[in-house]
Amino acid sequence: MDDLLQTPLYDLHVRLGAKMVPFAGYSMPVQYPLGVMKEHLHCRTHAGLFDVSHMGQVILSGASWDAVARAFETLVPTDVLGLEEGRQRYGFFTNDAGGIEDDLMFARRGDDLFVVVNAACKGADVARMKAALEPDVTVTEITDRALIALQGPEAAAIVASMDAAAAKMKFMDLRNLELNGVTVWATRSGYTGEDGFELSVQKDQVETLAEALLAQDAVEAIGLGARDSLRLEAGLCLYGHDIDAVTTPIEGALNWAIQKVRRTGGDRAGGFPGADVILSQLSNGAARKRVGLLPEGRAPMREGVVLFDAAEGGTEVGVVTSGGFGPSVGGPVAMGYVGTDSAVIGTALWGDVRGKRLPLSVAKLPFVAANFKR
Amino acid sequence: MKFTEEHEWLREEDGEMVVGITIHAAEQLGDVVFVELPDEGITVSKDDDVVVIESVKAASDILAPVDGEITEVNSALTDNPSMVNDDPQGEAWFFKMKISDPSQMDEFMDEAGYKKFIG
Numbered sequence: 001m002d003d004l005l006q007t008p009l010y011d012l013h014v015r016l017g018a019k020m021v022p023f024a025g026y027s028m029p030v031q032y033p034l035g036v037m038k039e040h041l042h043c044r045t046h047a048g049l050f051d052v053s054h055m056g057q058v059i060l061s062g063a064s065w066d067a068v069a070r071a072f073e074t075l076v077p078t079d080v081l082g083l084e085e086g087r088q089r090y091g092f093f094t095n096d097a098g099g100i101e102d103d104l105m106f107a108r109r110g111d112d113l114f115v116v117v118n119a120a121c122k123g124a125d126v127a128r129m130k131a132a133l134e135p136d137v138t139v140t141e142i143t144d145r146a147l148i149a150l151q152g153p154e155a156a157a158i159v160a161s162m163d164a165a166a167a168k169m170k171f172m173d174l175r176n177l178e179l180n181g182v183t184v185w186a187t188r189s190g191y192t193g194e195d196g197f198e199l200s201v202q203k204d205q206v207e208t209l210a211e212a213l214l215a216q217d218a219v220e221a222i223g224l225g226a227r228d229s230l231r232l233e234a235g236l237c238l239y240g241h242d243i244d245a246v247t248t249p250i251e252g253a254l255n256w257a258i259q260k261v262r263r264t265g266g267d268r269a270g271g272f273p274g275a276d277v278i279l280s281q282l283s284n285g286a287a288r289k290r291v292g293l294l295p296e297g298r299a300p301m302r303e304g305v306v307l308f309d310a311a312e313g314g315t316e317v318g319v320v321t322s323g324g325f326g327p328s329v330g331g332p333v334a335m336g337y338v339g340t341d342s343a344v345i346g347t348a349l350w351g352d353v354r355g356k357r358l359p360l361s362v363a364k365l366p367f368v369a370a371n372f373k374r
Numbered sequence: 375m376k377f378t379e380e381h382e383w384l385r386e387e388d389g390e391m392v393v394g395i396t397i398h399a400a401e402q403l404g405d406v407v408f409v410e411l412p413d414e415g416i417t418v419s420k421d422d423d424v425v426v427i428e429s430v431k432a433a434s435d436i437l438a439p440v441d442g443e444i445t446e447v448n449s450a451l452t453d454n455p456s457m458v459n460d461d462p463q464g465e466a467w468f469f470k471m472k473i474s475d476p477s478q479m480d481e482f483m484d485e486a487g488y489k490k491f492i493g
Binding site for chain 1: 404405407408410426428429430431432452
């Protein structure tokens with residue numbers, strides 16, 4: 001335990017009474033005294049503050065935006081060049097087999113690219129970018145900034161009360177805001193399915209800002225437990241569980257994140273690792289697909305539950321990759337992979353839970369309607 | 375009331391043992407969302423998995439604290455699992471047992487011993 005890293009908000013978490021657990025090499029708050037259920041519901045109805053400082057923040061810079069964007073496009077199947085100033089997009093690093101090495105958010109900040117990657121992958125991601133892009137593009141991991149997220153229907157009013165410019169931001173916009181005397185790089189995005197912001201802020205200023213946000217009646221601190229149930233209800237993938245190095249974006253139902261310009265027939269088609277596999281699956285389909293799964297009973301179906309096409313006997317057709325209780329749904333929810341034949345919404349399946357086959361059906365994602373400011 | 379190192383409590387009532395989990399255990403589990411109870415009338419051995427309890431975070435097994443027969447289960451928990459958080463050492467008992475070997479109770483702690491055990 002001694003070698004766990006701490007975020008700049010560690011002391012604040014402890015002061016708030018958080019239960020700290022090891023996560024991706026960091027000591028992180030899994031829940032506060034409010035508890036996972038109430039934290040989740042509070043975020044959906046008011047606003048929740050998350051410490052996501054364990055995530056990697058990276059700046060790519062080069063001779064021009066064109067040079068940076070074209071270089072980054074050799075690593076991701078996403079339209080980077082077409083990104084306008086102050087806009088953010090979801091993407092993923094792929095490997096030669098078409099699998100996903102990590103998923104990420106990237107935003108255009110002047111001629112630079114601001115990339116946020118998963119904590120558990122950040123070392124490998126930075127090494128990958130340096131190996132592939134330097135010296136033409138400089139890859140700098142930002143180690144002097146923390147990252148916090150304010151999410152929920154009241155987040156916008158709170159942030160706008162500190163800097164009115166926040167009100168003008170739309171979903172997936174990036175801009176500098178002055179919050180409580182602190183300059184932050186704000187994006188109007190998150191990992192909950194709610195409207196909200198992610199705020200990159202100097203480490204030595206983050207605690208003051210976090211406390212100012214928590215001082216608002218509408219804001220509660222939210223731990224990793226509720227972060228997971230919020231993103232699951234929102235149908236968002238957790239890397240290493242719902243997507244990984246042996247899962248392609250097409251299997252992962254992330255086709256929407258591969259813009260036309262990078263697909264077969266597009267101006268900049270292919271040119272990323274695994275393009276042959278991914279573009280072929282885009283045209284011809286994949287053998288399995290990520291879907292939403294709605295258990296009929298009360299028993300949660302968690303990661304690893306094997307799915308069958310019959311209550312007895314039958315054929316194994318898939319597996320749950322994320323599952324648990326959805327507080328806003330008021331019952332169990334899950335995501336997983338099934339053969340394409342079983343991927344139709346409404347398909348009846350059975351999950352093996354502790355040796356019993358329990359019924360569930362393939363369901364539309366997200367489980368809770370997204371509440372973004374489009 | 376007696377307490378086990380598995381954070382269960384046992385209370386004698388009409389010659390049977392009523393079994394539940396402690397306040398400390400309920401706090402550790404967090405919000406309980408699902409309880410699966412055993413069939414009434416089955417015979418169990420000490421440390422058999424008899425109850426599955428799921429919180430928003432994870433699934434946990436509750437073990438039979440002693441050998442015996444499950445005589446009654448608290449089916450109210452199936453419809454209202456959050457009772458386990460609200461009143462773990464009262465209303466939210468899990469099952470009643472007719473115990474086979476009363477000497478198995480000897481190793482259990484009293485309340486003061488349990489408080490010391492959980493620190």
